[in-house]
Amino acid sequence: MSTLTPAAHRKATTGPTAQATGTLRRGKSRMDPTRNNTAAGLGAWLLALLFAAPVMWMILTSFHSETDAATNPPSIAANLTLDAYREFFGETSGVSPWPSLINSATASILSTVLVLVLAIPAAYALSIRPVKKWTDVMFFFLSTKMMPVVAAILPLYLFARTVGALDNIWFLILMYTSMNLPIAVWMMRSFLAEVPVEMLEAAQIDGAGLLLTLRKVVAPVAMPGIAATALICFIFSWNELLLARVLTGVVAGTAPVFLTGFVSGQGLFLAKVCAAAVVISLPVLFAGFAAQDKLVQGLSLGAVK
Amino acid sequence: MTTATARISRPGHHAAKLPRNARSRERALAWARRAPLLPALIFLILVTQLPFVVTLIISFLNWNSLSPDKTAFAGLENYVTVLTDPDLRQAIFTTILLTVSVVLASLVIGLGLALLLDKKFIGRGLARTLLIAPFLVVPVAAALIWKHALLNPTYGLINGILTWIWSLFGSSTAPQLDLLSQAPMMAVIVSLVWQWTPFMMLILLAGLQSRPMDTVEAAQMDGATPWAIFRHLTLPHLRQYLELGGLLGAIYIVQNFDAVFTLTAGGLGTANLPYAIYQTFYFANEYGLASAAGVVVVIGTIVVATFALRTVFSLFKKEAAR
Numbered sequence: 001m002s003t004l005t006p007a008a009h010r011k012a013t014t015g016p017t018a019q020a021t022g023t024l025r026r027g028k029s030r031m032d033p034t035r036n037n038t039a040a041g042l043g044a045w046l047l048a049l050l051f052a053a054p055v056m057w058m059i060l061t062s063f064h065s066e067t068d069a070a071t072n073p074p075s076i077a078a079n080l081t082l083d084a085y086r087e088f089f090g091e092t093s094g095v096s097p098w099p100s101l102i103n104s105a106t107a108s109i110l111s112t113v114l115v116l117v118l119a120i121p122a123a124y125a126l127s128i129r130p131v132k133k134w135t136d137v138m139f140f141f142l143s144t145k146m147m148p149v150v151a152a153i154l155p156l157y158l159f160a161r162t163v164g165a166l167d168n169i170w171f172l173i174l175m176y177t178s179m180n181l182p183i184a185v186w187m188m189r190s191f192l193a194e195v196p197v198e199m200l201e202a203a204q205i206d207g208a209g210l211l212l213t214l215r216k217v218v219a220p221v222a223m224p225g226i227a228a229t230a231l232i233c234f235i236f237s238w239n240e241l242l243l244a245r246v247l248t249g250v251v252a253g254t255a256p257v258f259l260t261g262f263v264s265g266q267g268l269f270l271a272k273v274c275a276a277a278v279v280i281s282l283p284v285l286f287a288g289f290a291a292q293d294k295l296v297q298g299l300s301l302g303a304v305k
Numbered sequence: 306m307t308t309a310t311a312r313i314s315r316p317g318h319h320a321a322k323l324p325r326n327a328r329s330r331e332r333a334l335a336w337a338r339r340a341p342l343l344p345a346l347i348f349l350i351l352v353t354q355l356p357f358v359v360t361l362i363i364s365f366l367n368w369n370s371l372s373p374d375k376t377a378f379a380g381l382e383n384y385v386t387v388l389t390d391p392d393l394r395q396a397i398f399t400t401i402l403l404t405v406s407v408v409l410a411s412l413v414i415g416l417g418l419a420l421l422l423d424k425k426f427i428g429r430g431l432a433r434t435l436l437i438a439p440f441l442v443v444p445v446a447a448a449l450i451w452k453h454a455l456l457n458p459t460y461g462l463i464n465g466i467l468t469w470i471w472s473l474f475g476s477s478t479a480p481q482l483d484l485l486s487q488a489p490m491m492a493v494i495v496s497l498v499w500q501w502t503p504f505m506m507l508i509l510l511a512g513l514q515s516r517p518m519d520t521v522e523a524a525q526m527d528g529a530t531p532w533a534i535f536r537h538l539t540l541p542h543l544r545q546y547l548e549l550g551g552l553l554g555a556i557y558i559v560q561n562f563d564a565v566f567t568l569t570a571g572g573l574g575t576a577n578l579p580y581a582i583y584q585t586f587y588f589a590n591e592y593g594l595a596s597a598a599g600v601v602v603v604i605g606t607i608v609v610a611t612f613a614l615r616t617v618f619s620l621f622k623k624e625a626a627r
Contacts, residue, residue, distance in 0.1 A: 041426025047418060051499065052435040055442060057462050058450045070460040073469035118348060121341030131338050137346070144353045146610040148560045150582045151599040154592060155359035178352035181345060239443050242562040242579070246587065256445040256563075263567055265453065270460065273453050277446035288441035289434065296507040300549060304511045 062274035069271040084271035088279065097276070100258035105283075106169055107244075107254060108237040111176035115184045115233050116226065118177070123188030128195065128218065138189065142301065145182040149242055157246055167249040175243050180233040183301060187232070187294075190302035191225025192218065228294030231287045238284055255280045357603070364596035371590045383597035393598060395574055396581035400559060400605075402490070403577055407497045408554045412547060414498070415505025422506070423513045440503040448567035451496040458483040489569045497564055501557075505550045512546030513539070545619065548612070555609050559602070578602050 060076070061069050062085070068078035090096040126134045156175065157166075165171035195218050203213045241256040248257060259280060262273050288295065296304055367379035387393050422433055439447070455462045464481045471479030484492040516539065524534050562579045569575040571584065578598060586595035 037424050037426045040421050040424040041429070041432075044418070044421035044424075044426065044432050045428070047421070048432040048435040051502070052438050054447075054450055054455055054462075054499065055438045057454060058442075061454055072460050072465045073472065074460075074462055074465035118345040122345035125338060125340070125342035129338050131342060132335070137342065140346075141349065143610070144349055146556055146606055147353060147357060148579065148599070148602050148606055150560070150562075150579045151360055151603045152353060152356035153582075154363065154586050154596055154599065155356035157586075158359075158592075159356070174352065178349055181349055185345060235441075239445075241445050241566070242583065246583070256443060259443070259445045259449060260567070262449055262453075263570070265457075270453055270457075273449055277442065277450050281442045281446050284443055285438070285441045288437065292434070292437065295437070296511045299504060300508055300511075300553065303549060304508055304546065305515070 058274045058277055061271055062278045064271050066269065066271050069274070084275035085279070087272045088275040097255070097258050097279070100253050100255045101280070103169055103248075103252055104238055104255040104280075107172050107176055108234045111173045111180065111237050112230050112233045114173065114177045115180045116230060118181060119184035119188050119229070120226070122185050123192050124218075126185070126189045127192040128200065138186065141182040141185050144178075145301075149179075153243065153246055156243075160247055166247060167251045167253075169248070169252040172244060172247055172252060172254070175247065176237040176240065179240070179243075180236055183236070183298065184229050184233055186301040186303075187229045187298050188222075188225065190297065190305075191222050191229070194225075195221045225294070228291045228298060231291035232295070232298035235284050235287050235291075238287075360596045360599050363592055364600050366593045366596075368593040369590050370592055379593055383593045384601070386594055387597050387601055392576070393581060393594075396576050396578045396598075397601070399490070399575060400577040400579075400602075403494065403497070403561070404555050404558045406494050407501060407558050408551050410494070410498045411501040411505045411554065412551055414502045415550065416509050416543075416547070418502065418506040419509035419513055422510055436506060437503045439499050440501075442500075444500065444563040445567055447500055448496060448564045451492070451499075452485065452568050456482075456484050456492055458485070485568065486573075489573045489575045493564050493568050493575055496568060497558065497561065500564075501554055504554060508550040508553075509543060509546055512543050516542045552609060552612055556606065559606060559609070 063080040063082070064075070064078050065081050065083055068075050069084075087093065088097060125131055126138060131137065160166045160168070160171050199217050200213065203217050208216070239256065240254075241260070244254040244257050245260065248254065259276060262269070262276060291298070364383055365379060365381075366376060367382065368376045388397075418436060422429060422436075426432075442450070453461075458464060458481060464479075467481065468479040471477070484495070521534055521538055524538060560579055561577065562583065565571055565575055565577055565580045566583075571577075571580045576584070579602070582595050582598045582602070585591050585598060
């Protein structure tokens with residue numbers, strides 16, 4: 001793949017203009033070979049469309065009737081209809097996805113709140129007023145994330161069965177909290193570390209108490225980070241299938257568990273599957289695009305800015 | 306950290322020598338520092354470490370929940386079974402194959418995309434948003450779409466497009482693929498590469514945008530070719546990011562359950578360890594065996610994680626040293 005700049009031989013031009021512009025540009029100047037960006041742009045756009053095609057196809061098919069959805073070759077310009085959505089929301093079958101969507105929302109939102117309540121003080125004790133050996137603590141948090149869920153799922157299942165917490169949304173909330181806590185601590189620490197020490201010291205000299213300092217100095221800097229952390233924790237919880245499948249059933253089943261009902265084909269149901277996928281992915285798409293700028297920081301556990 | 310005022314300090318500040326009588330106050334202060342950390346720490350130990358210890362214990366038991374009275378100490382029997390049973394051995398190989406191929410393919414494609422997106426062009430923000438979309442479809446939903454809407458041999462989009470292209474040339478005998486039954490592993494890999502490439506792209510793009518441009522510009526002034534710049538400046542700088550993306554990706558993909566469960570239900574040699582473990586305890590009720598397999602996954606992950614931690618650590622140290 002010729003992803004590199006095609007020969008843009010900017011040989012050391014010794015003309016005065018080149019020299020001048022070279023020295024006049026201050027700060028972080030980016031490479032700007034304007035000539036060959038058309039090729040890069042075209043390539044990027046082609047690949048972007050290729051990658052997004054399944055998502056677009058999913059959205060388009062969800063607005064088609066079942067007969068139009070299952071044609072070969074595909075019928076792109078078929079009439080649009082909301083039938084698949086009506087079908088998915090159970091207007092004819094009577095099977096409603098709402099309980100599972102509400103379960104997913106409950107589990108994701110409440111576990112995210114719980115994560116923030118635990119992670120923010122922890123991150124404070126790892127950045128602004130760090131405990132001794134704070135790096136070791138950080139890596140302990142991270143190491144728990146490295147342990148595959150399957151290595152702990154059986155005892156968790158047995159425990160839940162023993163105390164009668166199977167098919168209970170609260171137990172799932174605790175699981176999701178532990179799943180996301182390390183990510184949140186790492187993210188939050190990197191956001192809190194951005195609070196300038198000078199400002200904290202100045203606040204102290206002015207005699208500001210802890211709460212005032214938190215409100216006036218820390219919060220304004222950390223707020224965007226807290227929001228991004230919350231969105232990413234929400235996404236991970238909303239997506240989770242294995243724990244939900246093992247620990248919940250008819251009462252507390254989440255949206256991904258509901259989707260597993262579509263695993264085996266059942267006659268003409270392609271448009272309905274697409275409608276289901278669209279509805280259940282919408283919250284994640286919104287949350288992801290909202291947190292786009294901080295997504296990479298969250299996914300890399302705060303290691304990459 | 307003087308005791309007179311609980312000075313805010315970052316690591317690296319040296320603690321002042323303390324008079325003896327201030328010891329107890331110092332200890333109280335240290336606990337005050339630790340207090341905010343404890344709830345998160347204790348919660349995590351209870352929910353993650355404790356269950357793993359139990360898994361470890363169960364892995365040495367001969368325990369099938371259908372005949373609980375036969376439960377007995379089994380020594381290393383379960384581990385021997387994990388490593389010799391053809392299905393479980395197959396699951397180990399499948400896990401390695403799946404993880405390595407998905408990580409490498411998405412890293413290479415992700416690198417290409419990141420290099421393209423590092424340039425300025427019209428609509429770059431929108432292109433980036435489109436590229437992130439695959440990562441933001443719920444994994445189960447994504448697997449369902451691949452299974453029913455794209456790969457379905459009768460009416461899937463891929464075969465539909467083939468039919469359409471062939472019909473343009475007046476042919477009605479377009480080749481029709483059936484990945485799900487003829488190359489199920491390929492189907493799983495393709496769908497996962499599609500999902501994970503955006504993740505790699507984001508990390509590598511962040512890496513590209515953090516490189517110091519002055520050396521690149523100096524090299525350009527000296528007439529270095531783009532390839533030479535990429536080979537000697539860009540790639541070495543990206544190395545850390547490539548490692549980080551690869552290792553984090555590996556940790557997530559080793560654990561993949563959704564795609565295998567949805568696309569192939571573990572059939573035709575596509576069952577990876579997470580799926581095999583799920584089946585072993587959920588349907589076969591072999592608790593001891595499932596636990597031993599779980600411990601094997603952890604050992605494998607620890608090997609990968611050691612490298613991952615080192616990479617994260619080097620990036621982290623840089624940041625902590627600021």
